[in-house]
Amino acid sequence: MSISTALFSIAAILLAAAICFIILGLIQKAKEPKAFFTSHAEIEKNIIEIIKQSKRSIAIAMYNLKNLNIADELINAKKGREVLVKVVVDAGMAQEERDRIAKGDKIAEHSALTRLRQNGIEPREIKSASQELDDEYMHHKFAIFDSEILTTGSYNWTYKKGGEGKTYDNIVLIYNPEVIRKYQDEFDRIWKK
Incomplete structure (x- = not known):
């Protein structure tokens, strides 16, 4: 050699x-997953920051979406940056809001879902496969941002007076493409219902 x-x-x-x-x-x-616990103010702050950073798409499956700050940031993403925003909520929770509006509840008239609708984001209301059963819900609590970040956990995107709630909640931020793809498949499945 x-x-x-x-x-x-x-x-x-x-x-x-x-x-x-x-x-x-x-x-x-x-990136390793990140977890946030208990403080609604901290969880809300993290979700809003992720929305602000989103450039292409946001897909949300949320049992109960009442947080006005998050709704406003979703509207800013859609209108300001032309981010595609899709929202799926439980039909029962959405109906509860409409019932309150019908009874003259002024607070409900300015709710997060109403605000989204007024600004071109039409939440899809999902009832479970068995329409006759009142005890079935679309109970997911996750969101996918730009197909790169997934948030999931027990936290409903609701508003708690003073920023702190009386519940123990969590969200986990996940960056794993394989896991995100599975959640995207689930979102796409329920979006088509």
Whole structure:
């Protein structure tokens, strides 16, 4: 074996090792999930920040969406940055709001869902597959931002007076493309109902 062939072989091995270390480094630098607990103000702040950073799409499946601050930020995303915003809510919760409006409830007239509708975001109301059963709900609580960030957890996007609620809630931010894809498939399935 000549010296030039040996040097070429060593260079090829070193290059392959360098590529492996780079790939391993990229894999290890993937974002880890983040969890937030209890404080509605903290959870709301994180959701609003993610909405502000969204550039293309937001898909929301939320059992109960009453948070005006989040609704306003969704409207800003749609109108200001032309982000595609899709919202799915439980039909029973939406009907409850309409019933309150019909009874003259002025607060309900300015609710999050009403505000979204008035600004071109028409939430789809999903009743479970068995329309006759009153005890079935669209009970998801997740959102997908730009197909890159998933939020999921127990937190309904509701408003708590003073920013603090009387419930223990959580959200988890997930950046894993495979997990996000599964949630997107579920969103697409219920969106088509």
